Each structure stands twice: as C-alpha cells, then as structure tokens.
Amino acid sequence: ETGVTQTPRHLVMGMTNKKSLKCEQHLGHNAMYWYKQSAKKPLELMFVYSLEERVENNSVPSRFSPECPNSSHLFLHLHTLQPEDSALYLCASSQDSRANEQFFGPGTRLTVL
C-alpha cells in the first residue's frame, strides 16, 4: 500500500449505530487530518493531529470522536449521528506542519439514514 488509504470507502448507518472510519498513511508523515466534504460547501477541517497529539478541534460535535494511536493511523469514531452528517470524510497527512502540502486519501462516503 502506498499513500493514504481509507476504509471503508462507503458506509451506510442508522442514527443509533456506532461505526468507525479508519485512515492509514504510508508516507512517514507526522501530521494527520480529518475533513468533512459536503455538497456545495468548502472542505471543513475537523481535527488535526501532530505527533499523535490533537492540536486542533474545530468545534466538531462530540458525536465525532477521533483517535490517533500512532503517527500512521487515524480513526474517526461515529455514534448517534444525524442525517446532516452524511458527507464525504477525507483523511490527509503531511510531513510536519501546515506549510507542507497535505496528501489525501480517497475518502469515505457516509450516509446516515
């Protein structure tokens, strides 16, 4: 595997379900990100991890819970989501800071029923 991978690619869940999105980067980067991409809206930065520590949390509802066990893996745990949370969730990584370009995974298309 190379680059940034995300699983699953598609996910359908009910509002009472609990699920997790997984991201893995094979680039040796130290920073990882979660973004939400909704139709007709700018990409929204949700969380930033640098060296496995969360450095940014952009007022994301607590029903989204990130986890970064090591610099190569990033999870987004989901519970009691709302239909408006349906979107494409993108993971990215970068070498060490915002000045560096981010490399994105293919995303997880989430649908909340």
Next chain:
Amino acid sequence: AQKVTQAQTEISVVEKEDVTLDCVYETRDTTYYLFWYKQPPSGELVFLIRRNSFDEQNEISGRYSWNFQKSTSSFNFTITASQVVDSAVYFCALSESGNQFYFGTGTSLTVIP
C-alpha cells in the same frame, strides 16, 4: 466572510482552449501559504502546487501555470490547451500561521471533447 473565495462554481470549455480558475484569499498574516488541489471524479484530492507569501514569482509546470498577486490577494490557476482529463473540481486553499487550513468551495471544470 470566506477566507478563500472561488467565485466560479462551474466552467465548461472545449478541448484545447485555455481556462483560468480564479482564487481570492483573505488573511492578516504576513506569512501564509497557498495551495491548489485537483479532485477528479474518483474523489481523492491531488496536490498541485504550494506557494508561500514571500514568493510572488509565477510558476509554470507543463500546461499548468499560476499567477500569484499579493496586491489583489489572488492566486489564479491557468490550464493551457485543456484536455478532457483536466475535468475535475479544483480547490484553492490557504494555510495561515497556527493550525488553520481553509479551502475554497471549488470550481468544477468540464472539458468538452
């Protein structure tokens, strides 16, 4: 107010035409970085270019060129002799000091054969 504005929502051009995608940004920082990304139908954002605020030289890479003008806070992207494979959504992004990273709403480019 939007930090990054891409006023062109959708553009269609005929193959081999030149096309310019506009990007206007807003920041009070003296040190910042600007980016362009391409998102093809597959969904994965592909990094195209990074430019720091102290380097106003225009850049050319094959059929792609970028015009950075601090006086107008613009970072426009031109594709010369467009091809069908250029059809995608293009995002402009701004990174300021700290951990914030802002994307525009994107411009959807369709190149008609």
